[in-house]
Amino acid sequence: MAHPSIQDTVLDFPILIGDIGGTNARFAIVVDSYAEPREFPVVQTADFATIDEAIQTTILDQTNIMPRSAVLAVAGPVDGDEIDLTNCDWVVRPKQMMAELGFSDVVVLNDFEAQALAVVALGEEHLEKIGGGVAETTGSRVVLGPGTGLGVAGLVHARHTWIPVPGEGGHVDIGPRTERDLEIFPHVERIDGRVSAEQLLCGRGLVNLYRAIGKADGKDAKLATPAEITGAALERRDDIAMEALDLFVTYLGRLAGDLGLVFMSRGGVFLTGGIAQKIVPALQNGKFRAAFEDKAPHSALLADMPVFVITHPMAALSGIAAFARTPARFGVETSGRRWRSR
Template sequence: MTQSVQSHENLPYPVLVADIGGTNARFGVLTDAHAELKEFDTAKTADFEGLEDAADAMVLSRTAITPRSAVLAIAGPIDGEEVPLTNCDWVIRPNALMQALRLDEVVLVNDFEAQSLALPSLKDSDLQLIGDVEMAEAGTKVVVGPGTGLGAAGMVHTGALWVPVPGEGGHIDLGPVTDEEFNLWPHFEKEHGRISGEALLCGRGLVRLYNGVASWRDKPAELSDPSAITSAALAGSDEIAEESLNFFCRLLGRVAGNLAIAFMAKGGVYLAGGISQKIAGFLAKSEFRAAFIAKAPHEALMNTMATAVIIHEKPALLGLAAFARTPQLFGVDLNGRRFYAAE
């Protein structure tokens, strides 16, 4: 069952934390507020029927620690007591999870809300800057992540609190700007009747982008896997793949800039996810930063905002652990998202 609660109420330890995406589920356990997060192997969501099975196989069967509560980052909108993942057939049912794992409490947050919770804790060594503007400690921050889908969230710094702003920002519309893009756009296959940010800026989006560029250039589309396209582009072995990844970086910069100017992200914009990490060097040399800044008449303002790739391996777990340790530092609205076991 749920109760109306505030985010500063402490969770009972040990706390199970999990970042549940469309493809992977990552787990950790925090034994107390001062302990290091104990991490576990990553699970492929396709290998398990649901979260209960994955958590039992990947965590509970591998440690003597018995979690009393859980904080879960879910790749999908949270509304009610059944939460389907956007890009996976799992459905998260907190009450069933508490019964199966013998938990007292479960907290659900959006997957990119968890990414945003990590932002204040990231060190310089966790980041690879794109451009020469250093990250600011304070100020509103934005995180954007192309992966199985395209996630986005804000983190507003207000007074002594960091307030995450979750949403489905990856589904904003995306359209052409340059003459070159107007010629390219008719070659894209639409998704749900339109071209959104996620339609082009994720794994399957890169394939759609590659097919569109191949059609536009009247060349054969020889690759069909996003990892293969990325690898070929980085190796310079396929000119269509390389051109597609250039477009990918430009469009990602544009979307990141749109979110930055909407949030007035003077605390910087962070790129999350495996794709961003893999292409970090390519991004630094691409049109990403130029597209990010090109928000006339506010180019000077945009050029004060830092951009960086998060190279920390599991930043969402870092964010969940930060919240579990010090919930009083975060203004997280948990109404309808904190569940208690029935007595």
């Protein structure tokens, strides 16, 4: 890959930055390379037919700052001039945005690529450690987050540059391991005959797991939403919910350990998103860490690998802002993902 020049990487201020997930979209404007991002209220994607309408109504109509550039991180693979979101009906059309919203430069990243950038943009005050040793300063890292779906991305350091590695790791296979797993998995809802990690490790995945436990045991699983299940489990008032959350953190630990091995994440494994933040007590009860480290013959390696929960509510925006201010600091490949009018 040829190294771009500073002129090729620089973005014109002000810059609209956005983190667009399946349920929520978060926006801010970076006025210059020194200013903190000016954040706007969180947008519910279901409230607007298109992303262009959401940006016009909730951002551009509410400020006299007119962004010249935009850096958007979206939940889905970036491919072509029409970018579909995986768990949302919005379609990002950069050329149309430039024509109708006035941008002269649009960069579109994967949402978990932005989460990976956030890992080096956030301070210790926004990290809750879940065991392990000391993170290596320039060690490789991996970030995963159960939310509307399950996002995964890596971050590697080379030639004095942090390079995010986007992907669709949330869709890897996940399977039973224990006798209890074998009782539950036949009742897990499948997509095209398979159980991917996202089928268990996201909001609807927690509901899927809760219902599967009820069916396996012949019990009435009455709760309907991730929030209800999480609340009942943490308050210890529903046995099925308690087991569902225990298994959720166990399966999350298994996958996080697998990804830690894939990336040899001596810089840490990072859990992000609202679900991880809400279940910190469950993540600290030992089951997550036991599953994370149970990777013979490399259990000792995993035991030393730190895990952190990112507690910043706008973590991805922090990562996008860091990139928007100084793109040359990061090895972000923008070929095929950047649209300019000049």
